[in-house]
Amino acid sequence: MAAAHRARHWSFGGVVLVVTAALVAAVLISFSGSVAPRADAAVAAQTWSDEFDGVAGHAPDGAKWTLETGGSGFGNHELQYYTNSTSNAALDGQGHLVITARKNTDAGLGCWYGQCQYTSARLNTARTFTQAYGRFEARIKIPRGQGIWPAFWMLGNDLGTVGWPNSGEIDIMENIGREPNTVHGTVHGPGYSGAGGLGAAYSLPGGRAFADDFHVFAIDWSPNSIVWSVDGTTYKTLTPADTGGKKWVFDHPFFIILNLAVGGDWPGSPDGSTAFPQTMTVDYVRASSSGSAPVARPIRGIGGMCVDVAGASSADRTPIQLHNCTGNAAQQWTVGNDGTVRAFGKCLDVAGGSTADGAIVQLYTCNGTNAQKWTYTAAHDFTNVGANKCLDAKGNSSADGTRLQTWRCTGAAGQKWTLG
Known part of the structure; x- marks a missing residue:
C-alpha cells in the first residue's frame, strides 16, 4: 500500500x-x-x-x-x-x-x-x-x-x-x-x-x-x-x-x-x-467515548452457546452461527449506542436488508443501514430495526454450527440472548 x-x-x-x-x-x-x-x-x-x-x-x-x-x-x-x-x-x-x-x-x-x-x-x-x-x-x-x-x-x-x-x-x-x-x-x-x-x-x-x-x-x-x-x-x-x-x-x-x-x-x-x-x-x-467505549464480550444464546463468526473470518458475508464458547475473538462482540453489534470491526448484518423470516445473518462492513441496527430489549431479544424481527437460532437448535437468522419474535429460547 x-x-x-x-x-x-x-x-x-x-x-x-x-x-x-x-x-x-x-x-x-x-x-x-x-x-x-x-x-x-x-x-x-x-x-x-x-x-x-x-x-x-x-x-x-x-x-x-x-x-x-x-x-x-x-x-x-x-x-x-x-x-x-x-x-x-x-x-x-x-x-x-x-x-x-x-x-x-x-x-x-x-x-x-x-x-x-x-x-x-x-x-x-x-x-x-x-x-x-x-x-x-x-x-x-x-x-x-x-x-x-x-x-x-x-x-x-x-x-x-x-x-x-x-x-x-x-x-x-x-x-x-x-x-x-x-x-x-x-x-x-x-x-x-x-x-x-x-x-x-x-x-x-x-x-x-x-x-x-x-x-x-x-x-x-x-x-x-x-x-x-x-x-x-x-x-x-x-x-x-x-x-x-x-x-x-x-x-x-x-x-x-x-x-x-x-x-x-x-x-x-x-x-x-x-x-x-x-x-x-x-x-x-x-x-x-463511543457510547462509553463498549467492551467486547460474548453473546450467549440457547444452551449457553456463543454467537460466533464462522471460521473466525473477517470477510464480508461470513455466516454467523452458534458455537461452543471458546473466548476467542470470533466470539467477542461490542454493542454500540449507534445500534450496531460488531466483531472484528464489522457489523452484524441481515443479508440484503431482507425483512423475510429466515433471512441470513452475516458479518458485513458497517454501512449505517437499518439492516445493521439492533435493539437489545429488557426481554433479552436482539430485534433488527430494519425487519422488526428477532435474532434467532435456526430450528431453535443449540447444536454446534447452528446458523443464525431473523424471525418473527415468538419468545422462544432460540431468541433469547445474554451478554458477558
Missing part, C-alpha cells in the same frame, strides 16, 4: 520532550455489568474537542495544543521548519484552524539540509489530552500539490519511555499531494512499521479531489479493532490478528497530532507545479 512507503512520522526533538513532560492520564470507560434496553442506553460521551472558535489571527488554544518547533526532518527528511508563529497556525475567525505551509523568508532558520526552504506547523495534545479507545474524528479541508503532506494522526503516550514504534502510531488521515483523490489510514507498531505499516487507502468516487471540500476523517477504536472511515463510509478494519502474531500495541492512551509537512521520503519534494502558500483548514477535532 502507498502509505507503507513512508519511513516514520515522529521526532525525538519535538514529541518525546513533550511526552516526557506531563501527560494527562486517560480514563478508560467501559460497559458496566448488564446492558440496558436501547431506550435506556447511554449516549456517546464527547470527552474532548476543539471547535476552533475565536478571534481571527489568534493562535490555537494553548490549553489544548502544544506547537512543536524545529527543522530536523522528523525522521522523514521533511523540508519544513515547524514554527509556533501565527503565520503558520492561526484561527480564521470563522470557526476554523488554518495551518499554512509557506516559502521561508527567514535566513536564520536552519534545517537538517541547510537554510530552511519552507515553514509550517505541527500541533499535539500530549500535555493536555490522551485517551484509549473511542471515536476520534476531524473535519478537514486538505491542501494540494506535489510534495504537500497533511496528516491527522496519533502516537502512544508511552513514546518517551518505550520509543517508536513500540509506543504505536495510528494515522487517521494522510495525503500526499500527487494523489489528490486518495487518503491513507495506517498503523505502525513493532515489526510492522515504516514500509511494513498496516492499513489501506480510500479514494473519493468520481475522481474528485479531497482539497475541493471538507471531509470527516475518523477512527472507531476498541480493544479488538481499529476502523477507519471517511464521511461515514468505512474503508478498513484492523484487528490484533492482522499483525501476524506481532504485538498489538493499541491498548493504552494516545495523543492527537495535526501537521502539514512539505517534502519528505514518501511525498517527494515540491516542484514547479506546487503553489505556495498551501493551507490545511480544520473545522473541528473531537474525541468521544
